[in-house]
Amino acid sequence: MDATANARRLRRSQTLAEKTLWTLVRNRRLGGFRFLRQVSIDRYFADFVCEAGKLIVELDGATHEGREDYDENRTRVLELFGYVVLRFPNERVMADPGGIAEDILAVLRSDRV
Structure with missing residues (x-):
């Protein structure tokens, strides 16, 4: 499957936390x-x-449990492309979407941009 088709599939099968953040x-x-x-x-x-x-904003759900090494390596690779990577657990997105939005905005408005 090519990257575009895979991205479309991932967008169609969003988690509830991803839908919540996307709305914001x-x-x-x-x-x-x-x-x-x-x-x-x-x-x-x-x-x-x-x-x-x-x-880059990454949301971590149950599938990320036990995969901390993989996620850390993935973050390092993405940072090599010049990105700052923020990670939030799905539970926090669902419990405090406004707080998540504030955290994201704080990084976007910081001097590092």
């Missing part, structure tokens, strides 16, 4: 920053990407 960031709703979903970078698909801010 889509159509430049978060500080005017444009986000894309399931972007192919190197050999990985990043959950949410803001190219202007060189920011």
Whole structure:
């Protein structure tokens, strides 16, 4: 399966946490920053990407338990492409979506952008 088809499949099968975050960031709703979903970078698909801010937001659910080494390596690779990677557990997205949005915006508005 090619990268575009795989990205489409991932977008169609979003988790509830991904749908919640997408509602917050889509159509430049978060500080005017444009986000894309399931972007192919190197050999990985990043959950949410803001190219202007060189920011990747990753949501971690149950499938990430026990895969900390894999996730750390993945983060290192994405950082080599110049991105800052933020990780949030699905549970936090569902419990505090406004807080997540504030955390993302704080990084986007920081001096590192």
